[in-house]
Amino acid sequence: MKVVKFGGSSLASATQWRKVANIILSDEQRKLVVVSAPGKRDAQDTKTTDLLIQLASTVTPSSFDEEALLKVVDRYRDIAEELDLGDNIIETIKDSLLEIIQTYRTQYERLLDALKASGEDNNAKLIASYFQSLGVVAHYVSPKDAGMIVTDEPGNARILPEAYERIADLRKREGILIIPGFFGYSNNEHIVTFPRGGSDITGSIIAAGVEADEYENFTDVDSIYSVNPNIVDNPCEIKELTYREMRELAYSGFSVFHDEALQPVVQKKVPVRVKNTNHPEAPGTKIIAEREVNGVPVVGIASDKGFCSINITKYLMNREVGFGRHLLEILEDEQISFEHTPSGIDNISVIVRSHHLEGGKEDRVINRILSELHVDDVSIERDLAIVMVVGEGMEKTVGIAAKATNAFYDAGVNIKMINQGSSEVSMMFGVEAYKVDLAVKSLYEAYFMK
Structure with a gap:
């Protein structure tokens, strides 16, 4: 049937x-x-x-x-x-x-x-x-x-x-x-x-x-x-x-x-x-559910606009137990879901859909991060686009990330952030929204035309 x-x-x-x-x-x-x-x-x-x-x-x-x-x-x-x-x-x-x-x-x-x-x-x-x-x-x-x-x-x-x-x-x-x-x-x-x-x-x-x-x-x-x-x-x-x-x-x-x-x-x-x-x-x-990779590590490239990044810096953030939980609780209280969270030892970025910060939510979130988490700096980066490189075969293929960064370099596209989940089925790149089509074209040439 x-x-x-x-x-x-x-x-x-x-x-x-x-x-x-x-x-x-x-x-x-x-x-x-x-x-x-x-x-x-x-x-x-x-x-x-x-x-x-x-x-x-x-x-x-x-x-x-x-x-x-x-x-x-x-x-x-x-x-x-x-x-x-x-x-x-x-x-x-x-x-x-x-x-x-x-x-x-x-x-x-x-x-x-x-x-x-x-x-x-x-x-x-x-x-x-x-x-x-x-x-x-x-x-x-x-x-x-x-x-x-x-x-x-x-x-x-x-x-x-x-x-x-x-x-x-x-x-x-x-x-x-x-x-x-x-x-x-x-x-x-x-x-x-x-x-x-x-x-x-x-x-x-x-x-x-x-x-x-x-x-x-x-x-x-x-x-x-x-x-x-x-x-x-x-x-x-x-x-x-x-x-x-x-x-x-x-x-x-x-x-x-x-x-x-x-x-x-x-x-x-x-x-x-x-x-x-x-x-x-x-x-x-x-x-x-499963397929044969057959030597083709990347299956597709997708992109979407309308994102912004909440960028937070705090010295010794990595040693502060519960910091990430508290940060996400602030977003939860405002009914904001997050898309990605690239981080370093003293900084973390939370990528959200831009429309989720409308209606006064942005000011409330920023004020709570400052007053409750006592961070050194918090800012909003706007007009971001997300580009995803997707493929089950990436996990076992050397040089996938290098191909992407080289393609961006050749096309003159600045990478704002990179994130890859533990499953390694996808890589996320944050780029300026006005250059997203150029970014996608450069990646397509790198993975499918060479």
């Missing part, structure tokens, strides 16, 4: 839907289908989810913008009319949106979650209707009926452990099951969405819950590339990589697969394959 997930670009139009139907029906193992909301049809188009967010912004306790509602309904109507699905399903979609507005119009967080989730939910209903029109035994399955029980944190749902037992029952159902991604239901029956990339998370949870033989994630590229194609022309394709490698690359800016989506399949060791809806015959990229 395979679980198949299709992203927004794969479901943006009736033309794409026909491709999706052919893909699903070409393999009888594809029984569970997780779907996103319709994405952009072209560069000037608006994603359905964004239309729903716009609609939510117009809702007051007594009114809403009907034109904003019709823009959402029309996205589905365009698809339904081209596929000859009739008006009944569209009226059902419109009624469901009106019901959400009526139910949550005085609770904005709940309203926003429920409207965003409706993008996937209504798409799943429409797709099930389309398959039935083709004479295929197919059923829409709501996340509640699928067993997607989640924590009650609007916009930040987490699957609850007891959900997996319910999800396993999906194996017993007949026909093709169409499940909306991106959201679940809390124990008090509220609709709650996952963070960004939520449909990937749903697909991974379903695949783990039914212990699928494979989780296929269909998108709009033939495979995962060794570097962002927007930075390097015609980069190498990655045929196979491990969960750990994918986690590092996804965290560092690879948008093909959301990093949080890996956890469920990792625990159950369900293989993942990333494929292209527009070119399904391509083998894609397989993500597995």
Whole structure:
């Protein structure tokens, strides 16, 4: 049994839907289908989810913008009319949106979650209707009926452990099951969405819950590339990589697969394959627990902007028991998660996402570090980018770091900091944000072109 997930670009139009139907029906193992909301049809188009967010912004306790509602309904109507699905399903979609507005119009967080989730939910209903029109035994399955029980944190749902037992029952159902991604239901029956990339998370949870033989994630590229194609022309394709490698690359800016989506399949060791809806015959990229390195120590290079570094200096810091714990407690009190902590004997840097220091948090953190840790100096370094070099084979290969530093030197990129975890599956370099693309290009040439 395979679980198949299709992203927004794969479901943006009736033309794409026909491709999706052919893909699903070409393999009888594809029984569970997780779907996103319709994405952009072209560069000037608006994603359905964004239309729903716009609609939510117009809702007051007594009114809403009907034109904003019709823009959402029309996205589905365009698809339904081209596929000859009739008006009944569209009226059902419109009624469901009106019901959400009526139910949550005085609770904005709940309203926003429920409207965003409706993008996937209504798409799943429409797709099930389309398959039935083709004479295929197919059923829409709501996340509640699928067993997607989640924590009650609007916009930040987490699957609850007891959900997996319910999800396993999906194996017993007949026909093709169409499940909306991106959201679940809390124990008090509220609709709650996952963070960004939520449909990937749903697909991974379903695949783990039914212990699928494979989780296929269909998108709009033939495979995962060794570097962002927007930075390097015609980069190498990655045929196979491990969960750990994918986690590092996804965290560092690879948008093909959301990093949080890996956890469920990792625990159950369900293989993942990333494929292209527009070119399904391509083998894609397989993500597995272990792979043969075959003399290629680096599998990919990723980068991401929007970081800053809290730099702290204190003489004999290394001898002060509890210093690091106290520092991280200060961040914890402000609900700030850290990304990396490069350190020396008298200094430590904590790299965080820049937006985590907004809203007065920066001043509070700095003041507490000064008053509670009695440091010699503390400063914030802004406009940093993180570049990650990733590969399981780096641990047993001499000269990997030297190649990177030489590449940076030749390109005129100053290294602000270096960090490498004990697993040696990745190396992190901090560079000035405006030079990050140059840094990535120099590393790609060093590892893949020589």
